[in-house]
Amino acid sequence: MLITQTVEQDIRSVVMTVMNKWKFQCANTTCLPFTKLNTQNLIGCQVACLVQSQCEAVTYHLLTSNCELFMDISNQSGNMMTDIDTNTMIVISEARSSPAFTAQWNSTGKTVAGDAAGSSGIASNRLNFPYELKIDSSNALYITDYNNNRIQKWIAGASNGATVAGQINGASGQSSTLLYTPVGLVLDSNDNMYFSDRGNSRIMFWRNGASSGSMIAGTGIGGNANNQLQNPSMIEYVPSTNILYIADTMNHRIMKYLLNASSGIVVAGGNGQGLSNTQLSKPYGMALDLSTNSLIICNYGANTVVRWILGANSWTLIAGSISGTSGSSATLLYQPVGVTLDQYGNIYVADSGNHRIQCFLVGHSAGMTIAGTGSPGVSASQLNAPFGLILDNQLNLYVADTSNNRVQKFARY
Incomplete structure (x- = not known):
C-alpha cells in the first residue's frame, strides 16, 4: 500500500514599503513585536520577516542591529514617530507559490x-x-x-x-x-x-x-x-x-x-x-x-x-x-x-x-x-x-x- 502526499515548498514573496527614520509608536500592546533578533544588516531583517508567514512589518535599529518583527499592524501605520536610528518596512502585498x-x-x-x-x-x-x-x-x-x-x-x-x-x-x-x-x-x-x-x-x-x-x-x-x-x-x-x-x-x-x-x-x-x-x-x-x-x-x-x-x-x-x-x-x-x-x-x-x-x-x-x-x-x-x-x-x-x-x-x- 502506498501513501501519496504532495510535499511542496510554500514560497512567500513580498513587496514592502520602506520608511526611513521612522518607527512604530502605539497606544496598546498589539504593536509589540512578536519576536526580536539581531541581524547583520537590513536585508537580514527582511529575510527574517520573509520566513515568518505571520510577519507584516519590521523595524531595524541601525546602531544595535536589533530586528523587530510585527504581526498585527492594524493600528500601527497611523502611529509612527521619527527615530534617526531606525528603518521600518511594511508589507503592502505578498504572494505564495508552491512548486x-x-x-x-x-x-x-x-x-x-x-x-x-x-x-x-x-x-x-x-x-x-x-x-x-x-x-x-x-x-x-x-x-x-x-x-x-x-x-x-x-x-x-x-x-x-x-x-x-x-x-x-x-x-x-x-x-x-x-x-x-x-x-x-x-x-x-x-x-x-x-x-x-x-x-x-x-x-x-x-x-x-x-x-x-x-x-x-x-x-x-x-x-x-x-x-x-x-x-x-x-x-x-x-x-x-x-x-x-x-x-x-x-x-x-x-x-x-x-x-x-x-x-x-x-x-x-x-x-x-x-x-x-x-x-x-x-x-x-x-x-x-x-x-x-x-x-x-x-x-x-x-x-x-x-x-x-x-x-x-x-x-x-x-x-x-x-x-x-x-x-x-x-x-x-x-x-x-x-x-x-x-x-x-x-x-x-x-x-x-x-x-x-x-x-x-x-x-x-x-x-x-x-x-x-x-x-x-x-x-x-x-x-x-x-x-x-x-x-x-x-x-x-x-x-x-x-x-x-x-x-x-x-x-x-
Whole structure:
C-alpha cells in the first residue's frame, strides 16, 4: 500500500514599503513585536520577516542591529514617530507559490536493524531501545543503542551491527571507553562522532575507528551551570563554525558551545520549564535550519514543535497546541521526540506518544501521517513510541522504532 502526499515548498514573496527614520509608536500592546533578533544588516531583517508567514512589518535599529518583527499592524501605520536610528518596512502585498514535489512512502516498513518481531538483546543482531539515527558517507546507518550503552554501525543489507563506541557487552560507566545511555548523534565529513552521553550528562567526541572518546561539553556531573548539562538529548554540529548546539533537556534550554570551549551559552529557553514563548519544556529533538538561521525544537513536555530563530528571545509555534494540549488529530502532537527537515524545508516529526511520523509542509500547522497507524504494535505497518528519524538522499525514511527495538525503513517511490 502506498501513501501519496504532495510535499511542496510554500514560497512567500513580498513587496514592502520602506520608511526611513521612522518607527512604530502605539497606544496598546498589539504593536509589540512578536519576536526580536539581531541581524547583520537590513536585508537580514527582511529575510527574517520573509520566513515568518505571520510577519507584516519590521523595524531595524541601525546602531544595535536589533530586528523587530510585527504581526498585527492594524493600528500601527497611523502611529509612527521619527527615530534617526531606525528603518521600518511594511508589507503592502505578498504572494505564495508552491512548486509541487510529490512523494510517496510505502506504509509497510522493512526492518533494517534489530529484530523485526521486536525482541531486545545485547547480541550484535539486536538493539535495546534505539534512539537516534544517522547515515555516514558510505550510507551505513549509525544507531544510538540507548539501553545497551553503545553506538552501533549497521551496513546496508547486513544482519548484524558493529559496535563503534562503547562496549560490545553493553557495560556502562564514566570512563573514556564507556557510555551510559547515549542519545543524540552527529557525524562530521570524516565520520567522526559527536554524541550526547545522557546518563553521564556530557557530550563526547569519538574519532572514527577509535576505541575511546573525549568529553567536549559538560562535566560528567549533572547541573545547571553554564559548564554543565542535565540529561542532554539531541545535538547539532556546524563544522564551518565549529559550533555545537545541545538540547539540555532537563534544564529546559538549548546550549551553544564553541568547540573546545569549557562552557556554553544559552540560546533558547533557560527560563525554567513552562509553556510561554520564552520557555521550553523538556526539549528532546532538535534540527538546525540553516536557511532561516533557526532551530526547530521538539518541546516534548509541551507537546509542540517550535522554531527559535538564533538571536531571538522567544519561539514561534510550528505544530501542536500553544496551550500544551496533547492529542492525536492532524494539528496536535503527543510527546514529540525526533525531528528532521528535507531539502524543501518540510518538517518530519516522531510523534512518539501517537506512534506515528508526521510530515508538516512548509507553512502548514496540520500534519500528515506518513508512517505508523496511530496505535502501538509490532506489525510492519505499525510503530511503538518512535524516537529518532532520518531521511536519506532519496528521501527514504528511517525510523528508530524505539519500544520495538528495531529500525524501520519506509521506502519512498
